[in-house]
Amino acid sequence: MQIRLFNTMSRKVEEFKPLVPGKMGFYSCGPTVYWDQHLGNMRTFLNNDILKRMFLANGYDVNHVMNFTDVGHLTSDEDTGDDKMEKGAARENMSVWEVAKKYINNCVADMNELNIIPPTVTPRATDHIKEQIELIQKLEKLGYTYEIPGDGIYYDTAKLPTYGELGGQNLSELRGGARIENNNKRNITDFALWKFSPTDTKRQMEWDSPWGVGFPGWHLECSAMSMKYLGDHFDIHTGGQEHIKVHHTNEIAQSEPIVGKPWVSYWVHWAWLVLKDGKMSKSSGSFWTVRTLIEKGYDPMAYRYLVTLGHYRQPVEFSFESLDAAANGYKNIVRRVADIIANKSGELDGAVYDTWHDKLLAPTSDNLKTAETLVVFQELLRDNSVNNATKIALVEFVDRLLGLMFVEHAEKLVAAESEVAPAEIVALAEKRTAAKAAKDWATADALRAEIDAAGWVLTDTPTGPKLTKKA
RNA sequence: GGCCAGGUGGCAGAGUGGUUAUGCAGAGGACUGCAAAUCCUUGUAUGCCGGUUCGAUUCCGACCCUGGCCUCCA
Secondary structure, eight states: OOOEEEEEEEEEEEEEEOTTTTTEEEOOOOOOSOOOOOOOHHHHHHHHHHHHHHHHHHOOEEEEEOOOOOOOOOOOSSOOBBHHHHHHHHHHHHHHHHHHHHHHHHHHHHHHHHTTOOOOOOGGGGGHHHHHHHHHHHHHTTTTTEETTTTTTOOOOOGGGGTTTTTOOHHHHHHHHHHOTTTTTTTTTOEEEEEEOOOOOOOOBOOOOTTTTTTEEETTHHHHHHHHOOOOEEEOEEEGGGIIIIIIIHHHHHHHHOOOOOOOOEEEEEEEEEETTTEOTTTTTTTOOOOHHHHTTTHHHHHHHHHHHOOOOSSOOOOOHHHHHHHHHHHHHHHHHHHHHTTSSSOOOOHHHHHHHHHHHHHHHTOHHHHHEEEEEHHHHHOTTOOOOHHHHHHHHHHHOOOOHHHHHHHHHHHHHHOOHEEEHHHHHHHHHHHHHHTOHHHHHHHHHHHHHEEEEEETTTTTEEEEEEO
């Protein structure tokens, strides 16, 4: 099926053409592991997952690389910023290495709760210092670097005529809009490739280099690791939209002089999860993680469903009200699917399956319009002309495409509902039936309350009372 | 200040130059002793002002508002 994606570089929705037929390689910027990842971060990882699943559903082999940034970069290119990893270590009374380990584990666990397929490779920046140094050496040889004594090795952005292309800006515009100046940099957009360790304090993370002891600049790792695991050219590079102007622009600047242009075929950027008043952040006190949701009693799939309901280029507004709506909508679908599973009938109808398969896949293949796929999915569920065997196969397909685990959750529901009630509960139900027959509604309702308190739900059906265990 | 993206019903969020997205919530009805589930029906919208057009939510322009980037950020 034709795949289309919005390419930030061209600012247009383009037909996807792989570098190698049947294969798709992509790099997604991963988290800095100095703290837990919040729901906004998770939206990005979910979008990566949806992108990947869409390609898998279209029959591609997908090679997905996501880094973990475990080097503590300064909060600015000046010498004055804090190091986030060192700060995290101080906060938790751990070494920076322990902090990295803890938050990588937490992040992986949260991604797992959201049914995100693990990336093919998850390289860590600190495991690739050698590659990063080699990259600087190549740039140095090509004349793109200069040293600011006592500070670091910098990239001279004036040497690259196309600098800023991704963000649609040129150097003079950037200069005009800049607020902060590093007097030692040749151009305001120049950035550090290698920072020297301070002379007065000892860093926990530092390495030898041809230029002196220090640590790599924060854009460098993505260039080095993407090329190592995906080759000099690859299909897609993704990340949050805030990376367009600086991080990705600088990755391009570091890479294209070495490998030639274009380094990456398609740039895809994810919009924010927003709150009523701005984005999710620690400073505003609105910092929720997947575990927060679980503690509050939400199914992580409710959050995934909320994200799937929106479009990746559009902000999604998060509130517990919108999450409740998504949770209800999700539960309703699981309920329907459970009914379909419990009443499995008919044989798989290949022609009907193919028609719906394509109707479901088409919108998501067209620039990841997952919301439209969900609309088609709702139509499918209520279409009585499709038999249940075929429907189940299609729900399984939607699960592969969108990762929403409808079948798994529905099967759990069916299993819970088919569990046979213990004798004492059955006895209570029989007493209630007798009370009902005698039109003694008070006794009947009291008995039902008693059954409910024991963890079972009694519902009247046309074929008599039915007992189901509470989920 | 510079650049960019948006403003759709109670909520979230699509599509579309002329005919109801969808979901959640709400209302009414069927069924039920009452519930639950299910089914049916249903109301409410396109920031403001101009322009183009037979006709704009959909195209163009101004304005207002919101958000993002410019400094670490998914």
